[in-house]
Amino acid sequence: MNALIKSATIVDSKSDFHNETVDILIEKGRISKIAKHITNPKNYQEIKRDHLHVSQGWFDSSVSFGEPGYEERETISNGLKTAAYAGFTAVALNANSNPVIDSYADITFVKSKAQNNAVSLYPIGALTQRSKGEDLAELYDMTNAGAVAFYDYQHPISNPNLMKIALQYASNFNGLICSFPQESRISGLGVVNEHINSTKLGLKGNPALAEELQVARDLFLLEYTEAKLHIPTISTAKSVELIRAAKAKNLDVTCSVAIHNLMLSDVVLEDFDTNYKVLPPLRTSKDCDALIEGLKDGTIDMVTTDHNPIDIEHKKIEFDYAKYGTVGLESAFGALQTLFTTKKTISLLTQGKSRFKIKSTTINEGEIADLTLFNPNTSYEFSTEHITSRSKNSAFLGTTLKGKTYGIIANDLIALK
Incomplete structure (x- = not known):
């Protein structure tokens, strides 16, 4: 799996790029480069989202x-x-x-x-x-x-x-x-x-x-x-x-x-x-x-x-x-x-x-891509429309929540909404 994440703020205290807004290049499931701007090298899938933030999975x-x-x-x-x-x-x-x-x-x-x-x-x-x-x-x-x-x-x-x-x-x-x-x-x-x-x-x-x-x-x-x-x-x-x-x-x-x-x-x-x-x-x-x-x-x-x-x-x-x-x-x-x-x-x-017994990874060059993508800056009322589960029995229905997720990149796969 190859992808280029554009303009993402990294939230990872163990990363060399913590709190920085950067591009992240992923090749064969591993982070190959992190920089302020990366040109797409081989027409990889580009991932762009509003107020995009990235953390460890x-x-x-x-x-x-x-x-x-x-x-x-x-x-x-x-x-x-x-x-x-x-x-x-x-x-x-x-x-x-x-x-x-x-x-x-x-x-x-x-x-x-x-x-x-x-x-x-x-x-x-x-x-x-x-x-x-x-x-x-x-x-x-x-x-x-x-x-x-x-x-x-x-x-x-x-x-x-x-x-x-x-x-x-x-x-x-x-x-x-x-x-x-x-x-x-x-x-x-x-x-x-x-x-x-x-x-x-x-x-x-x-x-x-x-x-x-x-x-x-x-x-x-x-x-x-x-x-x-x-x-x-x-x-x-x-x-x-x-x-x-x-x-x-x-x-x-x-x-x-x-x-x-x-x-x-x-x-x-x-x-x-x-x-x-x-x-x-x-x-x-x-x-x-x-x-x-x-x-x-x-x-x-x-x-x-x-x-x-x-x-x-x-x-x-x-x-x-x-x-x-x-x-x-x-x-x-x-x-x-x-x-x-x-x-x-x-x-x-x-x-x-x-x-x-689960290994943690950091968001640094050379590390395996095990990432969560999210937007922390939005509020909304939680409803059944936000539930992917077959069952809808949520204690938070009707509650105002802050922040939404876009999905993950892990195990050499991309799973985004």
Whole structure:
């Protein structure tokens, strides 16, 4: 693939051309020249866009595409197209499918479905067989097939001894264990945050305590095993405090936060809109503030869209019975830019790669072209017209977002809107 990007501002603190507006020549998938002006050498495809900015390719540590088994929600093919148009060159795919991805063959299958794509797909294998929380899955075999981590998506491991064994076993081959932060015997049948609004609305509450007990338990197990742990999608102020203290003790722990848990609090639930039914639930504005502060001081290592397409039949129903989940890839950049500067937003979208064994590249001559193209200077109201996913269950519908993406250049391919 050969291309010439014209008049692009580079946003990459590790680049020699950071904050400069330049032309970028790409030949055979690699950056061959960066300069103020480059004459097209061989009639290559020229890429020009309004207020064009370029950064390192973005990464999302938690996406679900449905396939195999839930293709009505999303397919791997269209999910990767969605990711590309949303600016992501790499995604970690949850084992949120039917059957659950819990074997060497399953990992091989999803990787084969993602071949020859601009977006690199990194499978996360189930931690336990069929994500039932009873017996460990084939962790080592899945590692050999290409799994980058192990996680029973949104299924907490209730047995602490099983989690202890998983941490100990995975440490033998540098495997990354992920643990969903919820104590189900405390959360019970709760569907929203247990607080004033849950009482007002008459909806069963899922208390912050349910998350914090699980986080505390897992951190004790981590300290005992001296392994490594990733806690996905924390949502409470106390969870931030617990992880901050664990890092101060040099425990090998990382965590993420879903973008919707940063931006939205439980006050949006007044109309019983099931697009806001997510797990963990939307918490209070105090929790949102603590999560944002956790990102700023480095306690929280990465953001995620926690992209989870749900078909209309399972969303447009009574709140208690609707499935959890929101799509988030398409709104990620615009949402984050309402909270942070462009520089900080790009930093958040490119962090976390090393934790999932993904190599980072810089925007310098001689480097492989792994690029996201975007315009940070436009505002618009997010609607279904902006959603490429098969499912349209977005918590950001009707929200004013700042900045839009054009697409990506990666894996020797161009994927632009």
